[in-house]
Amino acid sequence: MTSTVPASSIAADTHALPRSALLVRASDIALLLVAIVWGTSYGVAKGALAFYPVLGFLAVRFVLTALLLAPACVRATRAQWRDALRAGLPLGGLLMAIFVCETYGVAHTQASNAAFLISLCVVFTPFAEWLLLGQRPASAVFGFAAVSLLGAALLAGGLQMQWGLGDGLMLAAAVLRAVTVCATSRLTRRHAQAPMLLLTAVQSAVVGLGCLLVAAALPGGVPALPTQGAFWAASLYLVLGCTVFAFAAQNWALKHSAPSRVGLLMGTEPAWGALFAVWWLGESLGAQGWLGGALIAGAALWMISRRTAL
Numbered sequence: 001m002t003s004t005v006p007a008s009s010i011a012a013d014t015h016a017l018p019r020s021a022l023l024v025r026a027s028d029i030a031l032l033l034v035a036i037v038w039g040t041s042y043g044v045a046k047g048a049l050a051f052y053p054v055l056g057f058l059a060v061r062f063v064l065t066a067l068l069l070a071p072a073c074v075r076a077t078r079a080q081w082r083d084a085l086r087a088g089l090p091l092g093g094l095l096m097a098i099f100v101c102e103t104y105g106v107a108h109t110q111a112s113n114a115a116f117l118i119s120l121c122v123v124f125t126p127f128a129e130w131l132l133l134g135q136r137p138a139s140a141v142f143g144f145a146a147v148s149l150l151g152a153a154l155l156a157g158g159l160q161m162q163w164g165l166g167d168g169l170m171l172a173a174a175v176l177r178a179v180t181v182c183a184t185s186r187l188t189r190r191h192a193q194a195p196m197l198l199l200t201a202v203q204s205a206v207v208g209l210g211c212l213l214v215a216a217a218l219p220g221g222v223p224a225l226p227t228q229g230a231f232w233a234a235s236l237y238l239v240l241g242c243t244v245f246a247f248a249a250q251n252w253a254l255k256h257s258a259p260s261r262v263g264l265l266m267g268t269e270p271a272w273g274a275l276f277a278v279w280w281l282g283e284s285l286g287a288q289g290w291l292g293g294a295l296i297a298g299a300a301l302w303m304i305s306r307r308t309a310l
Contacts, residue, residue: 115273
């Protein structure tokens with residue numbers, strides 16, 4: 001489950017050329033590790049949900065993330081806090097909607113399906129920019145969107161189209177991610193004084209506390225925290241690996257690698273997710289499912305390489 005990175009962060013590094021072959025190789029390895037970590041997050045989250053309900057799990061994950069980032073926010077100025085709250089509160093609401101859809105989706109479909117379907121956000125993003133920012137996609141984008149949707153249909157059973165609740169929720173999460181990319185770009189430019197760690201902490205707090213409040217309002221309230229070590233190991237992996245490590249590694253690598261290399265390496269995330277689900281969870285896609293996943297991942301890779309080359 002990936003974090004949303006402002007488009008401005010990538011654009012700002014377009015002219016940052018690699019300093020040496022060693023730094024390029026190190027950044028490639030770092031980005032590949034990020035793609036692997038994010039790809040495995042779907043299978044890890046699915047395992048954690050065997051011990052605790054979705055909203056409670058999300059509350060644990062994001063409250064821990066916010067607490068971990070809190071020390072980095074102590075020295076923030078009043079202006080930085082103002083911009084972080086103005087951007088972070090609405091973006092945190094969007095992220096909460098994304099993660100609720102994603103996590104409920106993972107609970108009701110295969111982790112391999114989830115990894116492929118969420119990558120549709122890359123193809124949906126140009127259409128979100130067209131609707132929200134008035135930037136019409138290039139003609140070729142419509143063709144690759146059709147290829148992606150064909151891949152999603154194959155993943156859902158071909159002509160039978162056996163879409164389940166989980167698949168529909170992952171599709172909704174992909175659409176929300178595309179909208180969030182546009183909103184993040186707009187709000188971070190408008191409120192540029194917010195440091196990224198402070199903004200991430202605010203967003204995490206919104207997701208964690210929001211899920212906690214919703215869970216408390218539902219019948220049954222918030223259940224007691226699980227005692228199983230597997231749940232806490234999964235939660236710590238998602239907090240430390242998918243948020244702290246992935247965020248730091250991606251930002252470091254962006255300073256030493258060309259955007260096209262970054263996009264291609266990060267675009268391997270759905271493949272790692274599917275492979276992990278097959279290996280760790282024993283899932284099976286079948287030839288048609290692998291073909292559908294390959295079409296989605298291929299279209300996403302093409303979109304990323306095209307956008308980062310501009």
